[in-house]
Structures are given as structure tokens and as C-alpha cells.
Amino acid sequence: MNTIGYYMARNLSKRVTPPGSQPLPLKVWNRTVEKAEKLQKQLGKELIVVAKDIEEIVLTCDVIITNLANDDVVKEIYEQCARYLRVRISLLSPLRSPQYIVLQLAPPVKNKIFVETSTILPRLSGELDSLVSRLAHCHYISCPVFGRPNVADKAQLLIVMAGEYRSKKEVAYLLVPAVGRKVIDLGENVEKAPTFKLLGNSMILGAVEVIAEAFTLGKLAGIEAGRINDLIGEILPAPGLMGYADRMARDDYDGVDGFSLDGGIKDASHIRHLTAKYDAPMPMIDIAHQRLITARAIHTAQKEEGTQSLDVLDWTALIAGSRVAAGLDPFHSRKDKAVVEEA
Template sequence: MSEHLLSALNPSHSAVPYSRPQSPNAPAATRVGFVGLGAMGYFMAQNLANHRASLPNDNPPLLVWNRSPEKSKKLLNALGEDKIRIAQDPAQVASECDVIITNLANDAAVKSIYEKFTEELRRAPPTQHRIFVETSTIYPSLAGELDALVSSVPHSHLITSPVFGTPAVAAKAQLLIVMSGDYRSKKEVAYIFVPAIGRKVFDLGGNLEKAPTFKLIGNSMILGTLEVLAEAYTLAEKSGIKILPAPGTIAYSDKMAHDKFDGSVGFAIDGGIKDASHIRRLTAEVNSPMPAIDVAHQHLLTARALHQSRKQEGKAVFDTLDWSGIIAGTRVAAGLDGLDINKHDSIVREG
């Protein structure tokens, strides 16, 4: 679904919509840092480090930092010191790298990290071009706040570059990437990202809010589809009917039909709730109602509450719930067990 939306935006078959940068500091030799090794960031950093090591240039290892050091150590142990270095703090990443990539859980974490970046660089201003690449799903207005921070530092530019895809897609370096911001910076970053972490870049122009807005629109389509699927599957379960996965949404249909709600290999429900909240805020700001997203948000909250309750009781099947668990909201509303299809698969209609 996201790919169709992006293809309509930019029908070009080229993986990168820019000519190669002519800068003497070639992208492959650039010092790159990565902050945030969560479900998506870990695979993005892993693939980026492997790709850079495979190039003929003498590339420095990828400098990484994560709030919980275990993830950084795991990546270092997996790839080795020739590909990965661990930073002591975010300030080190900002001070030592030419390109700094962030992939973080929420807006508060993003702003906090960028404040640390700029605090360090104001103390020791860079003398060369520096690019900050924000790849998280953020509310669009935050891009302006980040730009105010970054632009206060000499030679520094921000681009917003959210990605489309699940952790499984990130692991295969098949993400779809959208970019907005400074043109020269986008050119340099695009050739760092493709094919290292993604397969195609889409340019949304110079307005930094465009890429985050586009990401929320794309996610609203996915979330709206999840809500429709959840309602349809719940109706089928109540009616005692076994239905086949819907074409075009087979992966999520399969998860709902068989309770495959493992968020550690999918999209964690906390991220879904955060994105739903952003989408609802955006619809309010532009006076464009999306009632399906309002309902989906409520059902995501119900699903998370049920899952947290089961974790406290020691009965949770998965440590992290996938956002396809949204079906728990519709099931509960229909009087069914929210997270266990086996407890209501024999329902039959009364004559």
C-alpha cells in the first residue's frame, strides 16, 4: 500500500532521484554515526555498517549509540570492531561524524537527543559540512523545532527522512525512504542509504515538514486498513465463518486470523498508538476528520491494556504486542476474548 502511494508521488524507476554528489568528500568515505538501535534502527545500522565495509574505500567504522548499551554491544559483537564503534554519549556522535542518523521511539526522545547534539556543537563548532538525518516517525511541527536547533550550528543541515517498512523489511535493506530538506544534503544521504538500508528514495522537496506528514498519511492508510480487517475478522468469528486473508493485506490478515501478535518481529503497538495520536492531531489541525483512525486508536489502547494485564498475570504469549493486535479491541466489543482466538472458534449462530 505504501509503495503504491509513493510510486504515484514519484513514478521514476531510478532508486535515487539525484545525480551523484561531486563533493570531494565522497559519501562512502564520510564519517557516519547512528543513534537509536531499536526494532528498526538496529537493522538499519547493521546493514549500513556491513555495506560501508564492503566498499573499496577505507571507511571508518559506524559510530553507534543507544540509550541501553546492550544493543550497541550486541551489534559490536555481531559485526566486529572493523565495522562498529560504540560512542560514550550522543555528544560524541555529533562531534566526530559528518552524517548523524537518528531513529528513535518518540518525539520527546528525538528532541532530547538533538538538544544534546547542538549543545555539544555549540561548544565546539564544526568547520565542515554536517548533516543530521531524522528517520523516526515524528509529528511534522517537530521538524521545525529540530531545524531551529541544527541551524544554530555553523555548517549544519537537517533533513527529515522517515522510512516505510517493518523490522523484517529493514533487515533485508528493502525500506522505502522519503526525504525533505536541504537539496545537497539529500543527495549525499541518498547514496549512503541506497542500497545499504533501503531500495528507493522519494524526494518531497525542501520543506522539512513534508516527509513526516507524508509518513503519517501513509500510516493512516495502513492503520485504517487494520481497523477494517479487525472488524471483518471479528464479524466472521462471531458468525462461525472461516475467511481467507484479504488480497493485498495478506500479512496482517494472517496475523489476525492466527493470533500472530509478536511485536518483536512486527510493528510494536506502542509505536502504533504514537502514530495514531499524531495522525489524529494532524486531522484536527487541518479540519479533515478520519473517524476510522479515531476508532482504531481506541482499539489499539484496548489491545495494549489487555496485553499489559496478561503480562502482569504472567499469561502473555508475547513480550511485545504487534499493532495487528488491534483486533483485540473489536473482539472485546463483540463479547469475545481479545487475544486468544481458540477461546471462541466454535461460536455458532442461534436459529
């Protein structure tokens, strides 16, 4: 459960139920159980139930929402879910021996909707759809979200959906306005939603790289970071970009409550995969990808030396690549010598 997933779960647990409906607690599971227990402690057992394992989530919930770190983890979790459901279905088979009669007489299995909100490769979304669709009464919705953690905190995420219409309608009713402000529906092809998300991230990442370069050049030209930040607010008044610019202006690269550097590298790699697939070069993304890797290499070296100031870097730390190339300290602008103009 990353930071955005945490806020999504918290807000969803406090959703408003229709008059006369019995509010149900949200059942949560995380590979690091302490994160799920933290949420339960914050909100109480009336709103949050901590599942003992992923099998409990799969077998007892009608809507399963996943928000995971990367493609490998997403694939692993969905394959586990499918295995648990296949076992359940086989136990319900009328061809089984008499000891399964009780299970055969149980109520029919309800429809289950799997909602994947991570940023993943489009082809993986297609694979998940095929995997889930082979299971009886199961549907898959591709549902990536746009927004930084502070946006998720305020339940203002932009939600993208693709998949079976009725399932999308049910999920949209759950997520808006509890988790997000709006749904963009991209039809039934589940690969369209993650493609759309990567297109959006390419715009954001490209803009962050340009802003990082502007801060670096401004530093060398003797223009204060605060002045550059004000200019960004005037000519690029997008809240998300202004938030990233503010981090760079303050040398605040703490990724604990932001978008991690590793997440940025993963997304940049996914975008570059699409550019190669469709022969559509994006040179700025290539540069940004290099900057992100440079920042990670510097941070890794600092960890080995024991000199790092942060455990997890935000992806705005990509500015380190631009700063080092210009002969400046990677993460601390205040360590740089002041610019002295010649008379």
C-alpha cells in the same frame, strides 16, 4: 535502537564503498548499550564501533542518523547534540584565551548532516531544523522510512526526504541501496516528510482496522481465519497488509520483532493531531486509536495479574478491541466456542 533501527545500522555498516575508497566502520550509540554491543558482536569491530556516549557521535561523525522511540526522546537527543556542538564552537572562537590556540589551529569543522528517520509530528521536525540550522556547518534532513522490520531486514525500506538539496543527495547515496530501495523527495520544507509519513500510516492503520473487523465478523459467522486470510491475499495483495493479516490469523501479536502497540498509539495520535489541525476528519483512525488503547488497557491488566503471554504487543493487537466488543477473547481465537449453525 528499535528493531528497524537495528536492521538499518546493520545494513548500512555493510554498504558497498566505491572502488579505491577506504571502508569506514559505522559508529553506533544506543541508550541501552547492550543493543549496540550485540550489533558489534554480530558484525565485528571492523564494521561496528560502539561509541561511549552521544557526545562522541556528534563530535566525530559527519552524518548522524537517528531512529528513536518517540517525539520526547527525539527532542531530548537533538538538544543534547546541539549543546555539545555549541561548546565545541565556543572553544574554537578566536576571542578565547591562549590555552585554546591549539583548537583554533585545527582543521575547519566539516559539514555535519543530521538525518532523523523516526515518525514524529511535523512541527517537531521544523523545530529540529531551526535548532540544527543555528549551528555552524550543520544541516538537518527529515527522513522517515516506510516498512516493517522484515522489510528493513532486506534493505527494502521506502525512504522519504525533505531538506537542503545537497545534503539530501549525499544521504540518498548512503542509504540507497544499502538501507532502502527508493527515495521520495518532498522538497526543502522539512515538515512535509513527516506529514507524508503520517498520511501513509493512516492508510495502513485504517486497512489494519478493517481487516481486524473482518476477522472478528468471520469468526462469529463460522468462517475460518485461514480462509479470510486467503481472501485478503486475493483482494488486498499488498505485502505489508498481508503480513499484518497473517499475524491476526495466527494470533501472533508479539511486538518484539514487529511494530509495537505503543508505537501505533503514538502514530495514531499524531495522525489525529493533523486531522484536527486541518479540519479533515478521519473516522477510521479515531476508531483504530480507540482499539489500540483498548488492547493496551487489556494487556496492562493482564500484566498486573501476571497472566500476560507477551511482554510487548504488536499493533495488530488492536483486533482485541473489535473482538471484546463482539464478546470474544481479546487475543486468543482458539479459546472461543465454535459456531454451531441452527438446523
